[in-house]
Amino acid sequence: MTNTANVSTPELAGVEEILDLLVRISRDRVRELTCRSDFPEPAAELAQGDIWLRDDVETWINDHSDALADMLRQTR
Template sequence: MQVELDDIMGLAEVSDMVGKSKQYVKTYLERGQFPEPVKVLASGPIWLREQIQTWIDTPRPRGRKKKED
């Protein structure tokens, strides 16, 4: 698989693409609710555009989980 440079995204580009803050992306990543980066460099994590587009296109439950009685 050949990857074009335009398909590689850092945290700032990912946060712009999903329309959320960088902290939001970091928090979701820490919770295991965001795609794992393909590599973590000294400058930070990097993802492939396709990973992020798939995450955006995948429906997720909204709101908080209901408390079990």
């Protein structure tokens, strides 16, 4: 048996988790963002949908915070 006590599992994020990170953005808008060429590559593609490393998504959100704020202002 393999000892996994010291192995950490990265946090993952699907569309629902990204919705939680990006308050006030619709599911359709999240799907648009995840299709952008500068959005992180999915960590895995499942039948249920793509999943990303949460750290990658959070970094992307931080790097694009001004553009995301502008997008929110335009959709009001």
